[in-house]
Amino acid sequence: MVDILLADGFEEAEALVTADLLRRGGCEVTLVGLDGLTVTGAHHITVTADATLSQVSTDDLEMLVLPGGLGGVENIRMNLFALAFIQSARDKGAYVAAICAAPTILAHMGILDRRSAVCYPGMENQMYSAVVKEGCPVVADGRIITGEAAGAVFDFGLKLVEVLKGAQAAQQVRHAVYYRH
Numbered sequence: 001m002v003d004i005l006l007a008d009g010f011e012e013a014e015a016l017v018t019a020d021l022l023r024r025g026g027c028e029v030t031l032v033g034l035d036g037l038t039v040t041g042a043h044h045i046t047v048t049a050d051a052t053l054s055q056v057s058t059d060d061l062e063m064l065v066l067p068g069g070l071g072g073v074e075n076i077r078m079n080l081f082a083l084a085f086i087q088s089a090r091d092k093g094a095y096v097a098a099i100c101a102a103p104t105i106l107a108h109m110g111i112l113d114r115r116s117a118v119c120y121p122g123m124e125n126q127m128y129s130a131v132v133k134e135g136c137p138v139v140a141d142g143r144i145i146t147g148e149a150a151g152a153v154f155d156f157g158l159k160l161v162e163v164l165k166g167a168q169a170a171q172q173v174r175h176a177v178y179y180r181h
Helices: 012-024 070-077 080-091 103-109 150-165 167-176
Strands: 002-006 029-033 038-040 046-048 063-066 095-099 138-141 144-147
Touching: 002 012, 002 080, 012 029, 012 046, 012 150, 012 167, 063 080, 063 150, 070 080, 070 103, 080 095, 080 103, 095 103, 095 150, 103 144, 138 150, 144 150, 150 167
Parallel strands: 002 029, 002 063, 063 095, 095 144
Antiparallel strands: 038 046, 138 144
8 A cells, every 4th residue: 555645735747657657566556635635736736635644544554655846845744644644654664755855854854864865956955864865866765765856756656666566567667658768
């Protein structure tokens, strides 16, 4: 089970391409709305989530994904229930994946302390003691996976498929979508 947490202002490409690639790879994905089922992204694309944050739990969670988008990131950062959910996922051993501005949430929570990570270029000063790997599209450090930005979403999503379903599944998805990078 993979939950992708959506808050108003989320980066649509990072959330929806990631969800698509994971589902193509055979993962069960739930789009989780922070404050309700209707969530509007940073570019005014409105999506209907599968569940709200109050309807899901971390009990069977394999991975939690946090898309970027400055508004969405700020809305998550200001929501104590969301922060507790992220910490619970981490404490229970789920993968925690974040892309673009969202790794700064993990940095603020101390989850990235002394871990290799990437974030949206220019936000490195918000990564605290994380070891930022500039110029890398995606970095995995244990059960933490971070992606650079929307332009890295295919690398990010395929890495998530790989860690959950294996390299062969990721390769099959890569081939199915004709991603040649």
